[in-house]
Amino acid sequence: MWLPTIGGMKGKTPVVKQLYRLSIEPRVIDHLSKLAARTGEPKTRLATRLFTEAVMSLKPAAASKKNGARV
Numbered sequence: 451m452w453l454p455t456i457g458g459m460k461g462k463t464p465v466v467k468q469l470y471r472l473s474i475e476p477r478v479i480d481h482l483s484k485l486a487a488r489t490g491e492p493k494t495r496l497a498t499r500l501f502t503e504a505v506m507s508l509k510p511a512a513a514s515k516k517n518g519a520r521v
Contacts, residue, residue, distance in 0.1 A: 467498075 482500075486493040 482493055482497055485491075486496050489496065
């Protein structure tokens with residue numbers, strides 16, 4: 451796959467930093483802040499990494515006729 455180059459360097463696929471505006475509970479923010487302080491990783495990077503890992507590891511549920519899913 452060809453990607454445009456900038457300044458002669460190979461380009462990377464752009465990263466979307468804000469896909470959704472999420473409403474997050476205050477207790478989650480507190481826990482994220484504690485994790486960030488413990489690891490030394492910035493909160494935004496930690497949140498992005500955790501969210502990405504959670505979404506990518508999720509396995510879709512099998513469709514069932516009982517719950518009204520259309521096949």
